[in-house]
Amino acid sequence: MVAPVKSVRFVTFGCKANQYDTQVLREALLRRGMEEANSKADLIVVNTCTVTAEAGRKARKLIRRIAREQPTARICVTGCLSESEPEILRTLPGVQWVLGNGEAKRPVNFLRELGHEVDPEELGIPSGVTEFSGHTRAFLKIQDGCDMACGFCIIPKVRGASRSRPAAELCAEVQRLVLAGHVEIVLCGIHIGHWGRDLDSNLAELMEQLVDIECEDREGRPQPFRLRLSSIEATEVDAHLTSLMADRPDRIAPHLHMPMQSGSDLVLRQMNRWYDRRTYLDACARIQARLDLPAFSADVLLGFPGEGEAEFAETLAAVEEAGFARLHVFPYSPRPGTAAAEQSDRPAPELVRERRAALSEMAAGVAEAYGRSLIGRRDTVVLEGFVGLSGRYQRVRVDPKELTGLPKAVDVRLAQDPTSPLSFLGRSPLPVA
Ligand code: SF4
Known part of the structure; x- marks a missing residue:
């Protein structure tokens, strides 16, 4: 039996789903009586990501540093890297446990792996989480896994395959999070557009239930909140979901992050994506026609095998046509075990660097144009301190002098008055009033 630990520190790499997974473990370990520490701790849980080679490199580097600086700490590595390269992780200094994404990541099993005999009833561990302490936004993982087979993705x-959490469980969790003080709930997962396929339901049906949730505090006062969808495939934003977003702008932020990956049909085929450029852009146009100035953000993967100058030019044109409010540009790195890892016709690294700079510059201009189109409109900004996120995914800074107390959300009118206390943050700050 391993001696129980008294203090624990969590380090999380990667996506919102991983942040959520860490919170599940955090709540279980703290309920067990452990204290959370920000630096030195008996146990360090490193929740890893393996989506890029860089993500893996960063996690290994951090583990080595922790072992050097805190030789007595026991390190537990979990998350996606612990599935893709457990043998390598086991050889790193200080690593005592390597726990994968499967059963071991359930809180009760996780505690047992750490040598804590626990009775789940006695711990009262709810399904999901109860809060994201210190934040006004909270993540809600609605499903895990993915049934697709994109060539670049491990x-x-x-x-594993897509598994949806039951709607009733998710409704209860939204209520819990709102009553804990969160004013924005971000629905996340690995492939959220596939929510419900294993439950004979779909995402729009889940959203219908979530938007109707009413939360009241102990004095009977209604608690306002909004939902935001995180990454969702453009082809999975169907008419039902779009209508719901159009009808309930008070409850669903008019923002969609829809990974595009490339604007070239040839590259999309090489990637084994299931749509072509026109399908993606038509989905954007259809949503734009139904919603009031929705914000789109996206990921683009540059340097994939087969990407030549013509394919890159198609991506530039697609980014301009979609009018993204924000674009995340990633250089492709082959991951062992993926279909694309064996493909060799990749553009040279210096070419990828040049394309990344050119695409980022064009995307910044497109985002700025979208931001300008919002001037004069009202929006609700969910604040963390004096900086927040509008429904349409604009970072907004608020002058503390204009606020009474520390509200979690404020309604603002975005405008061009340079003396205004509110402004967009970003490449070209836009004054607002
Ligand atoms: S849809 Fe493609 S990129 Fe997204 S998680 Fe599934 S396989 Fe990976």
């Missing part, structure tokens, strides 16, 4: 191998 995630289906390390997280």
